[in-house]
Amino acid sequence: MSVTIAHTAVVDPRAQLGDDVRVGHFCLIGPHARIGTGTQIENHVTIMGHTTIGENNHIFPNVVIGGEPQDLSYQGSPTQVIIGDGNVIREGCTINRATEKEDGITSIGDHCYLMAYAHVAHDCRLNDRIVMANNCMLGGHVHIDHDAILSGGVAVHHYASVGAYCFISGLSRVKQDVPPYMLAEGSPARPRTVNVVGLKRNDFSNDEIRVITEAFKLYYRRSVGVAETRQRLLNSGPIQPSLLRLLDFLEHQTGGKNGRGRDRRKAA
Known part of the structure; x- marks a missing residue:
């Protein structure tokens, strides 16, 4: 299999692209990008910095991955974004690389679904099979455990954690940790009941x-x-x-x- 790159895309020759990677029109892929086999990158996608993307991901138009953290203390060090396999990242999502405050990695696991215009800030850690609906916003250093679902417009405060199998209702403002297995809702969000349907x-x-x-x-x-x-x-x-x-x-x-x-x- 071979790599397919649209003639209008700009891919640095130092970038590492696996077999059967497809890069659409007007994409920009920097020199430190590593993209795994079978990943499809639609048009107008920007991949910056030290970014590693696994296999069989589907990245939709106007996504920006690996941009500098929106943190005034950042001094330009080569921090990273690491994304696993089988993820869907829809239109306009932004995933920022980390700061130096933890281990220098913003990470997303496997088989996550990020809907349009979701934002993953610096130093966030997302486990596997997470769904973030449209316009979700994660502050820096947020951790989300596996199989959690965030509905549209959810905002999560920096350093907050969301446990496994949680469901966060739309437009909730998550200022505190949400324990695993809970259904949380409100502004500020509070656990209202157990997420029985999800369990x-x-x-x-x-x-x-x-x-x-x-x-x-x-x-x-x-x-x-x-x-x-x-x-x-x-x-x-x-x-x-x-x-x-x-x-x-x-x-x-x-x-x-x-x-x-x-x-x-x-x-x-």
């Missing part, structure tokens, strides 16, 4: 859903705290790994700043 679709057992629901009621409705929730549930029956992940997330969240477990920054 069933991902083959969670009835026992798992029941114990996660009980944890939600104890922690959010009765406000008994993490330690008491953990004690009651772990003493009441078989221990589900999903329950342990939820309790560990809640415990970590309480140690952070303003409800964000990863935000351990000190005031200057």
Whole structure:
């Protein structure tokens, strides 16, 4: 198989393109780009900086990947964007490369779907099978775990984390961490209930859903705290790994700043 590059595209000869890569009209691909086999790049796409894109991705028009972070402290170091396999990145999305504040990588996993005009800021980490609907905005250093869904217009505060199998309702403003398995909504967003539909679709057992629901009621409705929730549930029956992940997330969240477990920054 061979690479197909439209005659109006500008691809630096130092860029590394795998077999069967297709580059559409008026694209610009810089010298430090590495693009895996079978990736399709439609027209007017810009790939900048030290950007690695895996196999069989589909990148739609006017996407910009690897632009400088929108962070005033950035001094031009060769930070990266790393994107996995099988992702769909729709029109107008922007994915910025990292700063030097963590490990220098903005990353997206496998089989994610980013709808039009979504923004992934510097130092974000997205796991696998994440859906971000139109106009979602992630601040810097946001982490989103696998199989989470963000509806249209969701804005996530920098350093916030969204747990696995979450569903965030449209136009929500996420200022604090959202624990795994929750359905969150509002401005600011709060966990409103367990994402039962999402859990069933991902083959969670009835026992798992029941114990996660009980944890939600104890922690959010009765406000008994993490330690008491953990004690009651772990003493009441078989221990589900999903329950342990939820309790560990809640415990970590309480140690952070303003409800964000990863935000351990000190005031200057």
